[in-house]
Amino acid sequence: MSERKSDISGWLVRPASWHLWAVLGAVLGAAVARTARLTSDGGMDNAIVVRAARVWLAGGSPYDDPHFLYLPSAVVAAAPWATVPRGVLSVLVPVLVAGCLVGGWVCALRLHGVAPRSRFAALGLIGLAAGFAPFAHLVLLGNWTATAALALPLAVLLVGRGRWVAAGLVLGAAVALKPLLAPMGLLFVFARRWRALAWLAGVPAAASAGAALLLPDPAGFLTRTLPFLLRGDDGFVRLYEASPLAVLPRAGVPAALAALLAFGMAAVGVGCAYRRWR
Incomplete structure (x- = not known):
């Protein structure tokens, strides 16, 4: 073999x-x-x-x-x-x-x-x-x-x-x-x-x-694009392409808990990346 x-x-x-x-x-x-x-x-x-x-x-x-x-x-x-x-x-x-x-x-x-x-x-x-x-x-x-x-x-x-x-x-x-x-x-x-x-x-x-x-x-990216990305689905940007801050509330998660979970997932991702680097 x-x-x-x-x-x-x-x-x-x-x-x-x-x-x-x-x-x-x-x-x-x-x-x-x-x-x-x-x-x-x-x-x-x-x-x-x-x-x-x-x-x-x-x-x-x-x-x-x-x-x-x-x-x-x-x-x-x-x-x-x-x-x-x-x-x-x-x-x-x-x-x-x-x-x-x-x-x-x-x-x-x-x-x-x-x-x-x-x-x-x-x-x-x-x-x-x-x-x-x-x-x-x-x-x-x-x-x-x-x-x-x-x-x-x-x-x-x-x-x-x-x-x-x-x-x-x-x-x-x-x-x-x-x-x-x-x-x-x-x-x-x-x-x-x-x-x-x-x-x-x-x-x-x-x-x-x-x-x-x-x-x-001049501030169009900050005042228009970022809020759009956070809100998510409009028929063009699908829900699965959006931020967890947009997805989780649509699944019935309270907004405050959704924000906590989203930032928590981001922190876990950074932690995993750091362990892989080490």
């Missing part, structure tokens, strides 16, 4: 043939072509951000749309996209999203010492692109979560090589676009990498503060 496993492992680490790369290209190309055919502005999620940028360029507030759930810095980042023809966006955005996902896969391979040109690398990516629903959904929706999918393994790879400041810059840039990776700051706190943590927090803070000054509603 051990010899068989060794043979399989040896086969997987060998360089992939051009046939595998051709299959991979066809699978990724099909995902991009499907998105270009079915969507405008590169997908629903990307369309929301680009529409917010168009509203801002026209003199309005992007936070008039309750479904724009991004930091002010994302508005400025999306502004160039607002000037690109929709037909170009419908192709360019899925290409970039797929590129971010491929880049994240390559970083993950490097993190575990697997050659990016190996058969495992090609077959794994084919499996993700063809059979893993979140991969297809990110490409179809043009979801900016793809930037986090690239930034997370890249940052961990940099941390593993002792380049904490570079990792903080990567994560800070990703948070400025979409604040999914903000909890990664805990890693820097546990490691007492205060300079790197300052970059992680400072990049999105400075970018958002500067961008907010350009908006007609």
